[in-house]
Amino acid sequence: MRIGVFVCHCGSNIAGTVDCHAIAERAAELKDVVYTEDVMYTCSEPGQAGIQRAIKEKGLTRVVVASCSPQMHEVTFRRCVEDAGLNPHLFEMANIREHCSWIHDDMPRATEKAYDIIKMAVAKVRTAEPLFPNEVDVNKDVLVIGGGVAGIQTALDLADAGLQVTIVERESTIGGTMARLDKTFPTIDCSACILTPRMVDAAHHQNIAIMAYSEVDRVQGYVGNFVVDIKRRAAMVDWTRCIGCELCVQKCPAHAPDRFNVGLAESKAIYIPFPQAVPKRAVIQTEYCRWFQQGKCRVCSRVCPADAIDYEQKDTYIQRNFGAIVVATGMDVFPWEEYYPQYGGGSIPDVISGLQYERMLNASGPTGGHVHRISNHEEPKNVVFIQCVGSRDESVGRPYCSSVCCMYTAKQAILTRNHCGPETNIFVFYIDIRATGKGYEEFIKRAQTEFNVNYVRGRVSKLYEEHGKVMVRGMDTLLGQQVEIPADLVVLATGTTSAEGAPQLAQALNISYDEFGFFKESHPKLRPVETNTAGVFLAGACQAPKDIPTSVAQASGTASKVLGLLSKDKLKTSPQIAVVDQSRCVSCWKCTDVCPFSAPEKQSQRDGSQKSHIIETVCQGCGICVATCPVNCISLKGFTTDSIIDQIEEALLA
Amino acid sequence: MSSTQDAIREAAKNALASGRVDYFIGWTQGHTPSEAIPAFIRRPEEVDRLIWSPLCHHNLVTFLKRKMPDPPESRIGVCVKGCDSRTLVALLQEGLVDRERLYVVGIPCAGVIDKRLVDALFTDEVTEIDFEGDLVTARTRMGESKEFALADVLLDQCGGCYSPNPRYADELVGDTLPESQGKPQFPGLEEFEALDSAAKDALLAEAFSTCIRCFACINVCPVCYCWDQCVNRSRRPALVGQKVDTKENTLFQMVHMFHVAGRCPSCGACDRACPVQIPLYLLHRKMNKELYEMLGFMAGMDVDEKPVFQTFRIDDVLGE
Amino acid sequence: MTAQTETRTRPVKVIAIVCNWCSYAGADGAGTARLKQPYNFRVLRVPCTGRIDPLLALKAFQKGADGVLISGCHPGDCHYSEGNYYARRKFELLDRMLPHLGVESQRFKYTWVSASEAARWQSVITEFVGHVQELGPREGRAL
Amino acid sequence: MGRLTYYPGCSLRHSAAEFDISTRLVLHKLGVDFVEVPDWTCCGSSPAHMTDHLLAQGLAARNLRQAATVGDEMVAPCPSCYQRQKDAELEIEEDPGFRQTVNEVLDLPYEGSVRVLTLPEVLLEKSGVEAIRRRVTTDLVKLRVVPYYGCLLGRPSSLTGEADEEQPTSMDRLLEAAGATVQRWNYKTECCGASVGMPKAEIHRRLSRKVLDQALEAGADAVAVACPLCHQNLDLRQVQINAAFGSSYSVPILYVTQVLGLAFGYSDEEMLLHKHAVDPRPLVAKAIKEAVAFREEEARLASEHEARQKMKEAAKQDRARRRAGRVPSTEEGGAAPEEAVPATSAHDREEEAAG
């Protein structure tokens, strides 16, 4: 056995706290280590070439690179040693950056620790065995969860490339948040004019199937072979018959809050969110329907020309197979009413959210695009915008920046000027203005100059009603003065949160999410659209708050990643899976009890007995069976019990 | 007592005569009337060898575990006491014995004798133990004789026994005893629990230092069935070192303890089998107490249940 | 300084066995954020806490570890769906039994740190190593 | 041991005697057992904690120690006293080292653990909304009040047990249980400026004026408070406010316990209403009188409604009888069912007139 150890300086990232040269020299004394070297950047082209040269010239049979986290560069170095003719699993990484140099500052102690980490890696690689991947067939259909602008973009890109795509959308129409917006920044072009053609494209694309009013219920399987149960919610309307004529909506006598218009108007119990809905199909909201609540009415059933109403409809479940899954579940608006009692908590009618204001500005919205006070329908003289409501506010548990509010507030302020004329005073309370996109800063400047919007630097502490006005008590921190504005309309730049149910979906998909419910990408810079679960990808605001340009760009990036994955007919599976030493198996079947994937099976032996056998393509390599097997006859390749014990011993050896 | 014994003989005779079983496992008298030993009865005529008395402490379920019975297809009758039955249930829970090939004779048991307590009362070898109601008379080879109350020489776990009646049986002989009420008792732990960490460490070190790795505890354990493949014998993986010293011996015992966790009902067979008198009951019973407090779980109570570590509940209230 | 006081004051050795998907990534995150941590712990990466046999923790103590930390994904978030649920039961039992095996309860901990909880990793490992250091190096005999 | 102790504090002894008396009477009426903290002394609020931390906690700890000799809970009606003692309770409980430090300045050490409660907490926990409602004898429905919590009864919510520091609800619930009409307003927790009241009159005048203004804006006739300092600022100093701003406020300021007491049937004298600078007695008398009239009117309307319902029911039965009668015999036959309806209605009207 000939082990080579390469210690990376990572510029000063490691060498700043760890004496890389010294530990490279010391490592040469370790058993079986025949070659060591410290390198400025191991991952660089010359760094990798050096490793390959050493493998050939020194006849190395195992390689350890002490550098960053394996999550960063394990793949890189495995490919590197493979290109030099070594099995990629005869390589081990020692993480002396994230787990050592970056968390310490005392060089002697950090160096000692780094050396221990290298010893552990050497111990592990010593018992490593060459591993070879299996190949499985790939299903080339793609599931896109969420039909907002990101989901639509990914679906169209994939469908144009020839893949079959299914969009599963929770609402009865695709379109997502963007469908509710009036204009988009920084161009002030009409949101619907951009989006609805794309919605129609998706609906008409021969490679796209849209399953609206449906939810992902359960996900099984693995990359290339996901098995997904989809729940189609009962719409109480037979969509194969419904023609979207809206006759039922016109005649329905039962009123319901209009969710699409964020409560600014009323809708009917039978409901089509907006005229350009795709698919344009009606849904009965049973909690408001007279038939379901009181057992009388059935007006919709009588007026429907297509005989589509079906009061007996039940949720249905279908199972489909996919090779890859794109999550594009988008965002929700921060529920400010629950968190900001100092702003009236929703009890002051003339204090509205940014999304409500979008609907108010919209020509096809509930006010026909007329800006007025909610309380008395008068045109407002003083309009106040308050930024960072539900963003950058730890007192409501939202420390992050929602990234879109500065821009949409500027847009809304400009539109307010257009709608209300020059006499209206427009104020924007801001803390910092974040205008980092193309043309964004210029847009803000136009708001301030061309549209005469008064930007006030400071937060608003309280809103209260007085003499028919909404009193805005704020601070102009640049003047060092408290300010009070008697406002007619207050628009809160409500921040973004993850979509409702995001954690549950993440759990079904086995992907990570942060404390706010945003899904976690595999690496923020190097793998921004992948997740840690192979075959599951992210697009749009479900990963972090994003504006439309960024969501769409990411969606196309996601599509290219999916295409890359599905361009192959077979996928290599990870060889780091469990394997049974049948000569030692005592057939206790505990492994079959605990495996989440049903990978262990009973295999008949020549002597008539049965022994456990693990189906290689099903095993995901978690190792639960390994820890459960009483005789330890199952071992997890790459993480054998002996290798763990060896590492523990090395770590504890003085 | 003798009526129970007769009933066992009757059950065995019927099972053998009808061809229901190939052989029947019960207890018979050992070399002297001071002990009972397991008996394998193959013919109806032999059933009179079977006995029942508080000397019948052996857990016969041990003979049903993996690689036993021999030959594998044989059908077997077996006697189980309340505590024995729970080990049988544990095997049934895992599907490791075929209940179709078993004929289980269940015996409600009011407690068995801890022979070690009797031996301790004499300097000479006890060769004869008689029972008369609650009175026990023991005689030695030299003829010394003492009388004492049965309750004084029962196994400590028998007092406050939680399952005196078998949890699983095809036929029940003798009168059922009142089921215990309330929480299960885990006797004999108070003194140990009260020790501080260092004292416990010292106590265990002393106890395990004498272990000779004879595997008696493991072989006699009815729910420990890996035989030659036991990880304690394994050199690869080298979880337990083959060196006989305190540290390795402790780990050796830990392997047994953690491997039977969730399936061990504290029947005490290991404890009685140990030739160097390591108090094996102590940690096993302590573990079962913790498991009870942790999940409200007791091993081998219900055939339809899964052993706790082969399943989970999402809403387990454990940890943070 | 006598030999005895030397052993009593030497830095303790802590083994942290963590799952690849959550806690290892959380520790990586802590590194990326330059969150300072104690020197005397060593991280061992396994795919899932479900992979960790409680006996491995005992093995670590037997081999001279002064503390053992197990950390994985939060219940419900396991990359393999269920691994940490099994682990939770096993390590709860170990946690309860260790004090009776002569290992003070502060020397063992099992917990959950997600990939996004860099700060939590820092506080978990700092507190744990701190508690172990308070108890000092183990001079156990049985384990 | 195990008893609730009562810490009146300096204000309640004199300037807010009516708060003290009404609190004692209300607790007594509700059957809440309590005993006064023996030999209590000033809690030091607010100068002590703005002067020295140890001094502040020492003064509070002395009272906790005194309370511990007779009980394990302490209610301090004055929110200021409450905050000081609660703060000391928490810091001493959390940090044994600090307990040691505090004990060094005390004559005798404090080793107990007394839980300090706000007055609304005690009323809601030890008695509850239902019990209060049951004991109401005087109808205060025409007494329109706004509950004014001020700073220290709601903030910080971690200390006061309120769910929300911007929108506390404990006083609302108490006043509603007493039968008063509680108006919604935005000034529940705005500061009246009391703690610097004496040194900087300007602050409290402006703030208190705003409170009075908002109360009137909300349609209230009176402000209910649970703090002697708030009371002093709003009531006693209303004259100063009027002088300073040329206003003519005359808003009665009632302690929440006075409202409860009045509802329980205690008299104006028992509730010491005469002690207030802005005399609340005319308002209270008017409200009680209006309530009586209102209830009478309500009862009248209800009985009328009931009578109408009865008649409708009778008419319905009548119709049903006739309709049923029509099938077997056609002798009545001439009367078409269409005609039967107006006939019944006329009958209804007669009966109504008779009723």
Add this chain to the structure above:
Amino acid sequence: MIRYDSEGAAQLRDRMLSRVKADVAACYQCGNCSAGCPAAFTFDYAPNQIMRMLQVGMLDEVLASSAVQLCVQCLTCTSRCPRNIDIAGIFEDLKTVAVAKDVRVPEDAATFNRVFLENVAKYGRLTEAMMLLRYNLMSKHPLNDAELGIPMLTKGKVEVLPKKAAGADEVGRIYRKSLEKARWEG
């Protein structure tokens, strides 16, 4: 022009972290504390400006400010701070620093506090009339609140002849011991 005092700033930050568990460095100057402050109109510096001064170590200027003395401790700033900083706690601590350092501020809070506490130290319980009288004398506003005197007296709201409470002597000792300690440690 000012020069930043990094060392002083670090010391101040540490003090607030240990005494109030509040990190002044977390302040991002949104001004919410100032916006909601009921007393800020009388301050020379708005609360957010005080926070900024603390961030750069301007302790002397902060202690000399009227803002610290005039803070009414209503906790509005603390409860609404988007960075969860206990601003009122910081102000309270600053008041004690001012007392310990015997900083003279042309506002009367310190005098009021001293008169109040000395009264309590003497009688055990606050005797409002005596305190008022003394305060008005010491602060040289003999007629301050005079219009209240009559209603207070007639309404029976003042105790005319103060009595010493049973625990008064101990209270006096607490007062002296605490301040003694503060002087030594300050």
